[in-house]
Amino acid sequence: QITLEESGPTLVKPTQTLTLTCTFSGFSVSTYGAGVGWIRQPPGKALEWLALIYWDDDKRYSPSLKNRLTITKDTSKNHVVLRMTNMDPVDTATYFCAHTTALAGKYDFDSWGQGTLVTVSS
Amino acid sequence: SYELTQPPSVSVSPGQTARITCSGERLGDKFACWYQQKPGQSPVLVLYEDKKRPSGIPERFSGSNSGNTATLTISGTQAMDEADYYCQAWDSDTWVFGGGTRLTVL
Numbered sequence: 001q002i003t004l005e006e007s008g009p010t011l012v013k014p015t016q017t018l019t020l021t022c023t024f025s026g027f028s029v030s031t032y033g034a035g036v037g038w039i040r041q042p043p044g045k046a047l048e049w050l051a052l053i054y055w056d057d058d059k060r061y062s063p064s065l066k067n068r069l070t071i072t073k074d075t076s077k078n079h080v081v082l083r084m085t086n087m088d089p090v091d092t093a094t095y096f097c098a099h100t101t102a103l104a105g106k107y108d109f110d111s112w113g114q115g116t117l118v119t120v121s122s
Numbered sequence: 123s124y125e126l127t128q129p130p131s132v133s134v135s136p137g138q139t140a141r142i143t144c145s146g147e148r149l150g151d152k153f154a155c156w157y158q159q160k161p162g163q164s165p166v167l168v169l170y171e172d173k174k175r176p177s178g179i180p181e182r183f184s185g186s187n188s189g190n191t192a193t194l195t196i197s198g199t200q201a202m203d204e205a206d207y208y209c210q211a212w213d214s215d216t217w218v219f220g221g222g223t224r225l226t227v228l
Contacts, residue, residue, distance in 0.1 A: 037217065039219075046208065046219060046220070046222045047157075047159075047165065047210075047219040048219065049217035049218065049219060052217065060215050060216070060217075062216065063123060063216060064123075096164060096165070105153050105171060106153070106171065107153065107155075107211070107212035107217060108155035108167055108170040108210065109157075109165075109167065109210075109217075110167050110176060112164040112166070115164055
């Protein structure tokens with residue numbers, strides 16, 4: 001059974017850098033095909049994909065946010081970390097991490113964490 | 123950038139069939155998937171690769187994808203199916219979500 005859990009600050013100030021950690025079990029991010037993505041959801045709004053990292057350290061970023069995002073993985077700790085720079089109040093959202101598998105044609109997220117609400121305010 | 127469009131809301135009576143559409147350019151050439159999200163909860167994958175159901179998802183959930191439109195169909199809709207539904211596809215190394223559809227069972 002795959003489980004994921006997001007952790008990080010609940011409140012950040014404008015211009016600060018947000019660092020979120022996704023801790024998971026039930027799979028290894030070093031296993032062929034494994035991937036972890038980050039998705040966010042502002043209050044009352046839709047889901048927005050942010051970034052994804054694969055087992056082979058291949059990384060993908062949302063074109064609209066790529067200049068602010070960095071995704072990394074720590075295989076030994078079963079962690080994936082997302083950093084987002086220059087936070088703004090519009091970045092207030094629940095941030096989810098989710099598992100995916102790099103198989104041909106398969107781009108869905110089959111397991112999700114419970115999400116962590118991050119508020120950006122001075 | 124690629125976009126997916128969903129109707130903001132769909133209403134259905136209990137026991138009837140609900141259909142939620144997702145439109146995107148040549149979406150039928152890609153795989154679509156669908157998530158169900160209830161208030162205060164994380165999204166749950168209910169369909170992947172257009173029409174496949176993950177383990178534990180009831181058979182009343184089905185899907186199709188052709189042309190520019192993917193459709194999530196819920197047959198015999200139950201009160202527990204009331205939720206927000208999001209479609210998602212992959213295009214040019216980006217994962218794209220639709221704007222979401224609120225399904226009301228009344």
